[in-house]
Amino acid sequence: MSSEQPYISIRGMSFSRGERLIYDNMDVDFPRGKVTAIMGPSGTGKTTLLRLIGGQLLPDSGSVMVDGHSIPELPRKQLFDFRRKNMSMLFQTGALFTDLNVFDNVAFPLRVHTDLSESMIRDLVLMKLEAVGLRGAHQLNPAELSGGMARRVALARAIAMDPEIIMYDEPFTGLDPISMGMIVKLIRGLNQALGLTSLLVSHDIEESCNIADYLCVVSGGKVIGFGTPEELLNEGNDEVKQFLTGDPDGPVPFHYPAPDYRDELLGAGGSN
Amino acid sequence: MNLFERYLNMGRSGVESIKSLGRATMLLANSTTWGGPGSAGFADLIKQIHSVGVRSLSIIIVAGFFVGMVLGLQGYTILSDFGSEAALGTMVSLTLLRELGPVMTALLFAGRAGSALTAEIGLMKATEQLSAMEMMGVDPLKRVITPRLWAGLIAMPVLALLFSTVGIWGGAFVAVDLLSIDEGAYWGNMQASVEFYEDVIKGLIKSVVFGLVVTWIAVYQGYDSIPTSEGIGKATTQTVVISSLAVLGLDFVLTAVMLGGV
Amino acid sequence: MRMRFVELTVGTFMVLGIIALILMAFRVSGLSANGSGDTYILKARFENLAGLTARAKVSMSGVTIGRVTKVYLDPEWYSAVVEMEIDQSMSTLSLDTSAAILTAGLLGEKYIGLTVGAEEEYLEDGDWIEDTQSALVLEELIGRFLFNKAEEG
Numbered sequence: 001m002s003s004e005q006p007y008i009s010i011r012g013m014s015f016s017r018g019e020r021l022i023y024d025n026m027d028v029d030f031p032r033g034k035v036t037a038i039m040g041p042s043g044t045g046k047t048t049l050l051r052l053i054g055g056q057l058l059p060d061s062g063s064v065m066v067d068g069h070s071i072p073e074l075p076r077k078q079l080f081d082f083r084r085k086n087m088s089m090l091f092q093t094g095a096l097f098t099d100l101n102v103f104d105n106v107a108f109p110l111r112v113h114t115d116l117s118e119s120m121i122r123d124l125v126l127m128k129l130e131a132v133g134l135r136g137a138h139q140l141n142p143a144e145l146s147g148g149m150a151r152r153v154a155l156a157r158a159i160a161m162d163p164e165i166i167m168y169d170e171p172f173t174g175l176d177p178i179s180m181g182m183i184v185k186l187i188r189g190l191n192q193a194l195g196l197t198s199l200l201v202s203h204d205i206e207e208s209c210n211i212a213d214y215l216c217v218v219s220g221g222k223v224i225g226f227g228t229p230e231e232l233l234n235e236g237n238d239e240v241k242q243f244l245t246g247d248p249d250g251p252v253p254f255h256y257p258a259p260d261y262r263d264e265l266l267g268a269g270g271s272n
Numbered sequence: 273m274n275l276f277e278r279y280l281n282m283g284r285s286g287v288e289s290i291k292s293l294g295r296a297t298m299l300l301a302n303s304t305t306w307g308g309p310g311s312a313g314f315a316d317l318i319k320q321i322h323s324v325g326v327r328s329l330s331i332i333i334v335a336g337f338f339v340g341m342v343l344g345l346q347g348y349t350i351l352s353d354f355g356s357e358a359a360l361g362t363m364v365s366l367t368l369l370r371e372l373g374p375v376m377t378a379l380l381f382a383g384r385a386g387s388a389l390t391a392e393i394g395l396m397k398a399t400e401q402l403s404a405m406e407m408m409g410v411d412p413l414k415r416v417i418t419p420r421l422w423a424g425l426i427a428m429p430v431l432a433l434l435f436s437t438v439g440i441w442g443g444a445f446v447a448v449d450l451l452s453i454d455e456g457a458y459w460g461n462m463q464a465s466v467e468f469y470e471d472v473i474k475g476l477i478k479s480v481v482f483g484l485v486v487t488w489i490a491v492y493q494g495y496d497s498i499p500t501s502e503g504i505g506k507a508t509t510q511t512v513v514i515s516s517l518a519v520l521g522l523d524f525v526l527t528a529v530m531l532g533g534v
Numbered sequence: 535m536r537m538r539f540v541e542l543t544v545g546t547f548m549v550l551g552i553i554a555l556i557l558m559a560f561r562v563s564g565l566s567a568n569g570s571g572d573t574y575i576l577k578a579r580f581e582n583l584a585g586l587t588a589r590a591k592v593s594m595s596g597v598t599i600g601r602v603t604k605v606y607l608d609p610e611w612y613s614a615v616v617e618m619e620i621d622q623s624m625s626t627l628s629l630d631t632s633a634a635i636l637t638a639g640l641l642g643e644k645y646i647g648l649t650v651g652a653e654e655e656y657l658e659d660g661d662w663i664e665d666t667q668s669a670l671v672l673e674e675l676i677g678r679f680l681f682n683k684a685e686e687g
Binding site: 315318322429 | 537540543544546548550551557559589598
């Protein structure tokens with residue numbers, strides 16, 4: 001388990017949905033034990049990348065290696081085993097099971113995958129909830145939780161089985177500043193404390209730059225920038241810089257392609 | 273859009289329908305058995321029977337009563353032209369047991385329980401609960417679909433039977449209390465003409481088949497829906513439309529088979 | 535707590551279904567609790583059945599005492615044969631009991647009406663009823679009426 005070897009390694013990966021080419025011969029490595037933020041303009045399929053890594057989608061070509069295992073080639077049962085032991089995903093909406101309360105939600109993976117006694121499970125669940133600061137809420141139902149609280153419970157559920165990697169899908173979206181601060185603290189803290197590899201997908205540049213060890217900027221189906229936030233801001237190419245600084249005009253233009261302005265106004269359709 | 277393109281589109285939607293049917297069949301095949309990590313258990317089955325069966329009771333019983341009463345009234349009008357009012361009991365009970373009971377219950381079930389199932393599952397898909405289950409190594413089919421499928425299969429015949437029962441008593445109420453038909457004639461002739469194995473059991477068989485088909489369609493539409501509020505709305509409508517048509521079509525087929533050859 | 539409520543309602547639901555089924559069986563379809571073991575078979579020959587079918591009632595003085603089980607054509611004698619199941623409790627039918635095919639009401643179904651005779655010996659399982667009266671066929675009646683009228687006038 002050398003810390004030099006990347007935890008996730010993607011080579012020559014292509015993926016299309018219908019006729020749209022989403023990833024074109026992509027190569028990227030995600031380092032072990034670090035927080036990497038995957039960023040890019042909307043619609044570039046960042047969530048799709050998480051699903052490809054998690055094995056929910058199969059690439060059209062290329063390889064996806066996680067901890068030495070080739071995910072697309074794993075048979076169904078082994079994929080399930082690998083997922084339950086090593087991978088966890090935090091969905092944008094939390095995705096708590098609405099028919100179970102908070103306690104049962106966090107206990108769910110433990111009850112499904114382990115033979116632990118109920119008292120052991122109880123202890124583990126309360127510990128995980130304590131880590132996210134919601135131990136007192138364990139009796140509540142998901143419908144009674146605020147967005148931020150729901151996401152924290154989902155996080156507790158995600159770490160219930162002590163995974164090696166957690167993938168966060170837009171963890172900052174739609175949160176108020178306080179909840180956002182809590183999530184940031186938790187992501188960073190858990191990564192440190194549990195030695196996790198964390199991948200997060202986000203639009204939020206500021207928070208991502210704060211929290212991540214590495215940024216991975218994706219656009220047009222390829223990785224256009226990978227490095228620490230400082231590296232990319234200073235040495236990255238124009239496209240990356242535009243994205244990171246939020247400049248409205250640059251390689252991604254402000255104006256949608258259109259015929260000449262003057263012609264259109266004064267010509268066929270306009271008033272004369 | 274010229275004629276050729278229209279033609280191609282028809283072909284494309286035809287192929288889409290066939291693919292849809294294929295996906296639906298795979299869903300059914302993978303959801304009939306219980307078991308697997310994190311899958312549903314007996315308690316979930318009970319919860320689902322409550323959700324689709326018990327909660328539909330009020331509409332089924334009220335509808336059954338009214339339908340029975342209408343049958344009594346209309347039947348009387350028609351039969352009295354032939355001087356055969358005594359056959360009213362027979363008419364009401366056979367109509368309900370063989371046809372109206374299973375079919376109307378199925379249609380009401382599709383509207384009430386079917387659409388609710390589609391919306392519930394569609395919502396689970398939209399809030400990524402189904403994805404979350406997959407990521408945790410739990411088969412969402414076994415956890416979510418299996419108990420609901422079996423609940424529909426079990427609840428429907430019970431509901432159809434209750435519909436017919438209440439209907440027959442509704443007809444009796446109209447006949448005996450309102451139209452002053454002899455109580456003995458109503459029940460006696462009915463007992464002479466209604467065969468348990470022929471009429472009651474065959475009606476039950478129909479409702480079991482309908483239960484399977486309606487629940488299957490409802491569950492599939494939810495599972496396959498586009499995870500937006502628009503998509504779920506569309507899926508719910510499709511459940512009601514498709515299952516209603518399927519029930520009516522199947523009713524013809526089953527009736528023809530049961531009456532012995534077309 | 536909530537689970538117990540659900541269990542209760544579902545249990546009640548299923549019980550209602552079973553009650554409905556039992557009601558159907560006995561009140562609506564006349565499935566009798568006796569079972570078919572307590573019957574014996576009698577046979578009768580008729581010239582014309584005119585719509586009598588299997589499962590028709592067999593009654594005496596208006597009381598149903600059995601059912602027609604089989605109806606077929608005898609190829610030797612070219613007459614219709616009716617087999618019926620009679621309730622065991624009616625085992626005292628005299629040898630000269632007569633059977634007639636009657637109609638229940640104007641448009642009603644056909645049934646068999648039995649009338650006892652005076653003989654002291656009784657019909658047993660498998661016996662034939664000798665005295666039979668076929669169904670009244672409307673066309674024959676009219677024909678007979680016209681014939682009589684023609685004779686008078």
